[in-house]
Amino acid sequence: MQVGLVGLGKMGFNMRARLRDAGHEVIGFDPRPEVSDVASLEDLAKALSSPRVVWVMVPSGTVTDQTIVSLAGILGPGDLVIDGGNSRYTEDQPHAKLLGDNGIAFVDAGVSGGVWGLTEGYGLMVGGADEDVARAMPIFDALRPPGPVEDGFVHVGPVGAGHFAKMVHNGVEYALMTAYAEGYEMLAAEDLVRDPQAVYQAWSNGTVVRSWLQQLLAKALREDPDLAQISGYTEDSGEGRWTVEEAIRLRVPVPSIAAALFARFLSRQEDSPTMKAVAALRNQFGGHAVKRVSESG
Amino acid sequence: MQVGLVGLGKMGFNMRARLRDAGHEVIGFDPRPEVSDVASLEDLAKALSSPRVVWVMVPSGTVTDQTIVSLAGILGPGDLVIDGGNSRYTEDQPHAKLLGDNGIAFVDAGVSGGVWGLTEGYGLMVGGADEDVARAMPIFDALRPPGPVEDGFVHVGPVGAGHFAKMVHNGVEYALMTAYAEGYEMLAAEDLVRDPQAVYQAWSNGTVVRSWLQQLLAKALREDPDLAQISGYTEDSGEGRWTVEEAIRLRVPVPSIAAALFARFLSRQEDSPTMKAVAALRNQFGGHAVKRVSESG
């Protein structure tokens, strides 16, 4: 089928390729002319036959907001917009309302898979009305991994449900990464262990902890056995933060996910104000030696 | 090759079957005559040709200690004992010493895979001298999953290294389980999500969080969608506790693994003394209503 694709960055670019490989007609728009198929959103709308399906794959927040507003003005009754970006699920209802006022349907799609999605397919978590999801199903089928549909695609619920599930996916992802990383640190700290990489590699089959992330850590350690070339400084996307915020709203205890999030915050601090205060307290009551800034290198 | 197998419980019973399927001659001993091939450890020793290889697969702690002591008296120079149970790695050196004083070699083997190992093979993490590991390699090859050897077997280091790696494996496993479980609780708490099971199922392909544990949780939720038949009361094996203790020794921060361990402790309390004290404090300073014991049940 025919689909418009707004945003041809790291994710959108690959998705256009995967959709075309599956035989779909994709017209892509991106502000960078060297990758774009058309010159503007208006041209994109004109190039598509009604009823149109437009997949939005741009940074969440302001850029997605602006794109939805523009599409609400450009598209028309019977068209369908799919937000495949990492929008916070609370933004989906307002977007659906805005588009709906113009007769345009809306579906939110959480997309997992990163740079591997091009070849392996993307895990898809989708929210929206049954008929809207059904209409976009050929697109979803092309993007998702091969195999049984229920193993790589889920219609989670009404509008917002897709991004909610994707948010939880990313929260779980944070905690899983930290779990594997703590295990790595222990193996690396113990003299008995010759090579942590070999252990992570050996966990590939038969073990309880085998997973894609386990394989990736084995791969990373093969490429850089001591992780000597990489800094612990780690960004966080919005989704980890949102997961903890939504957990608080839902009164769900998420110590693992929160710990993983806080560890990322900490990794970006030159020195921890919390620990400076702890060191200051120790100094006050115990006369414990503290490390002065001038000593700390 | 020929191997003696001491302990035919849930794990040992299946391992005998898998080894025999691979063409090895296994003579098993267990105190329960209905599963045992011989009547005693002494008979087991007699039934094996020298130099003998005996795999010990009994509960860690006292039972393993007693078995090793017995074997030290029954076996002789040139023989090899492999401890495949969940012994704490700190017990391996004493066991190796005791056996070594009688000329008997020792290898420790961490075995992962649970009830699935029979058909899929067991993930193996092994510690010991090169020549001893090499000698037992046909056994390891039969037990490990098919495929490249390095994907399901690792010679981690000297005696103790195998059980150390297995201990870390289990610590990581604890944290992974909690991560997936927190995600489940969030999905189950949010009205937008129709069916958490479908989400876990859909994470099987393409997503970052895909793993064996993810598949198992999808399976568990398929069998009992609200987990209505299962209590949160969760035992812990020694290995989770040891992982945190060893992390403390190594000065490795393991907040995720510790959180998972503490959550298990908490799950087994009728009411948390910590939270009783918190409630008592709230009552003291705020005149906050507290729930009296008579109201809580």
Add this chain to the structure above:
Amino acid sequence: MQVGLVGLGKMGFNMRARLRDAGHEVIGFDPRPEVSDVASLEDLAKALSSPRVVWVMVPSGTVTDQTIVSLAGILGPGDLVIDGGNSRYTEDQPHAKLLGDNGIAFVDAGVSGGVWGLTEGYGLMVGGADEDVARAMPIFDALRPPGPVEDGFVHVGPVGAGHFAKMVHNGVEYALMTAYAEGYEMLAAEDLVRDPQAVYQAWSNGTVVRSWLQQLLAKALREDPDLAQISGYTEDSGEGRWTVEEAIRLRVPVPSIAAALFARFLSRQEDSPTMKAVAALRNQFGGHAVKRVSESG
């Protein structure tokens, strides 16, 4: 000086008494006629001489919102409203704007002390313009504990700063309570310790951990040595949740505060869905016995 006081609940009632003891003229309003000095907010406004000072001490959220809206219509230029309730600090600016549009000044005041404030005085954290804070200073001086002003009162910053500091105070309070409570649980679990109460009592002088909360826990344990009469079920006010949310916004790692918050969520669950999922996973991979719901109580 003269002050209007809206809200004569657990806190406001005591504050009226303390202010009157200090020689101030307090006119209190509460919907419950048996405690109220006037029949309505309008009557309260009429009973006060201009420029008026009105202290609002009602539940945060909707009730505070409605009270501020009403006062914006009833009071006039030159008057001053102080919100002494537990409003989220993000609500202070909108309230200040609304009142300011009517020429009414606004100060936010975080108030700590609970039921003990009547006799010991209230810890006060205040936000607003210098002149507004100065104007209300006689009120603050009467409410705060005796002694140096800086030991029980702080003008934290502009509007919102008072409630922000109070929110952090409560977040810290959560973590402190959990810290003492964990210590209690350890003392109670160890057979060597005859009486945890005596230990908490003995921490009153000379130790590093001495504090008001330590004294309160000693008192609670004196009254109910095993906390047999109290359930661990613990409510949380908004402020603990807001603290973690604001920490996320500020990218400040707060593992202790978050752990204390999550422990409260958990204390209110009959059974933890997270732990049910962990138990289900254990069952799936290990054939571990799980506790069926029918067995658990």
Add this chain to the structure above:
Amino acid sequence: MQVGLVGLGKMGFNMRARLRDAGHEVIGFDPRPEVSDVASLEDLAKALSSPRVVWVMVPSGTVTDQTIVSLAGILGPGDLVIDGGNSRYTEDQPHAKLLGDNGIAFVDAGVSGGVWGLTEGYGLMVGGADEDVARAMPIFDALRPPGPVEDGFVHVGPVGAGHFAKMVHNGVEYALMTAYAEGYEMLAAEDLVRDPQAVYQAWSNGTVVRSWLQQLLAKALREDPDLAQISGYTEDSGEGRWTVEEAIRLRVPVPSIAAALFARFLSRQEDSPTMKAVAALRNQFGGHAVKRVSESG
């Protein structure tokens, strides 16, 4: 009364002064002749009248072990040894046994108070037989803070109980320090807050969080408002580690104490191996930019 005091370091030196101020005859021994009253342990024993009381105040572990062994050979039936150092409580029974074989009684005393103990008195937690504790009571009375005995001294239980309670005290202390420190970091991060010091100072009276540690943090911030002169690098004594280990033995969940301990481990790492592994994983699956080591300095 007369008492021998072994170890005149930071703690012992002050304790000698405090005991002498209270009218006791103290004979101190320390390997450093400039502070010692006698030349050797043997001379100390000779200088004391039988039955002798000897207070040991030396570093825990090897030095305490050696001192106890020496005293077991030098002292005799009817004498009493008090270990006031930070020994792990599990060492108390072996020490008591060794001394008891020579007819020497033993009491363990946990001592809190740091450099402030000289003037304010030391919080004391004591383990041992009733008659032994009674005998040393004049010493305890001189060392403990003035006021009711139960507010600064506790006979916790049999041998070991004193050090156990002191260990828990320090575990709680770790968690309290982290709680206050997290609050400081939040106040320092928020622009609305003019001066975190003033807030901590104002918590001195009337608030729920008032405590000695709160006062000390206010003092530390007064001396160095941005903690600019202090590094977050923080040592940990054995007692924090032991607390978590004993919690594991007792199956007591201590997330707050463990988090505080792990934060100290982390503060001493140049870069966190755990976070390097997390960053490496992000890089693997997402093509996320990572910070190369060359950029991070």
